[in-house]
Each structure stands twice: as C-alpha cells, then as structure tokens.
C-alpha cells in the first residue's frame with residue numbers, strides 16, 4: 001500500500017534548480033505542510049527528508065489518509081536529473097502532441113540519451129516534431145526533470161487542485177503530479 005505523490009516541473013532542466021528547491025521548501029515550511037528540520041522519514045537517498053506537519057491537512061482532499069502514523073511520511077527533494085513514472089501497471093505509453101500518434105516505445109528508449117543529459121528533447125519519429133520531453137502527452141502522468149518533490153506516503157490523500165496550482169505559481173513553472181504506487 002506504499003505510495004508517493006511527486007510534483008515535478010514540466011521542464012528537463014530547471015534553471016537554478018537548487019535555488020528553486022530552497023524557495024519551495026521555505027514556502028512549504030511557512031505553510032506548515034512539512035517540518036523544516038531534516039529527519040529520517042523517507043525512502044531512497046540517505047532516507048533524510050522533511051517530515052509531515054499539521055498544515056498538510058489543508059492541502060489534500062482526504063486528510064484522514066495522510067501518513068501521520070507512518071515512519072515514512074516526509075518530503076524528499078531531488079536535485080539531480082531523474083525520471084518519475086508510475087510503478088505498478090505502468091504501460092509506457094506516450095503520444096505526440098503534433099501528429100497525435102503513439103510514440104511510447106521510442107520515447108522511453110530515448111531516455112538513455114536524456115538521463116545523462118545529452119539532450120532535453122525528444123523528436124517524434126513519425127512527424128519530426130521536437131520538444132522538451134515533458135511536452136509530449138502522457139495518459140499516466142510522468143515527469144522528467146533535475147528537480148522533483150517526493151511526498152512519501154501521501155498518494156492516497158490526493159493533493160487539492162488549488163494546492164498544485166499554488167505550488168506551480170510559486171515555482172513559476174507548470175508542474176505535473178506523478179502518482180506512484182508500489
């Protein structure tokens with residue numbers, strides 16, 4: 001039943017992403033969504049993150065499903081290039097926004113070039129349309145960025161649309177919400 005809600009800017013290379021990470025952390029702490037002190041409350045990395053705080057109840061649709069009683073309940077901010085996809089039942093489908101055809105297979109293969117930073121873009125092999133890989137269409141939301149905000153165990157609680165919109169406004173860039181269920 002483990003789950004994550006991940007907010008990812010729809011941009012491969014966020015300029016000054018370390019600064020953006022600090023800005024967003026300060027905003028989340030100010031709203032009391034997470035605690036400002038690092039603690040061991042996350043999976044992955046070194047397990048360190050910012051634990052859930054009372055204000056989290058105001059930013060989700062189902063506050064009773066928040067992981068207050070869980071050990072893994074915090075926010076981990078990733079500041080290196082990373083690929084975020086749903087885990088269970090992920091179909092690796094993607095569509096071209098120009099010709100509207102299915103390009104999932106070549107797109108996910110192209111991540112071998114994207115991940116080391118050789119490119120930010122993907123080119124549709126069917127029509128030649130090129131854009132940041134985040135500009136393609138994903139029925140199951142995915143994210144590809146050097147910045148990501150992983151909320152550990154928050155998947156069942158569901159962020160409100162207003163919170164996601166406020167988050168994007170504060171970050172000054174559209175974000176995609178990736179839901180991961182293990």
Ligand SMILES: [Zn+2]
Pocket residue numbers: 096097098099100101124125126127128129
């Ligand atoms: Zn195309």
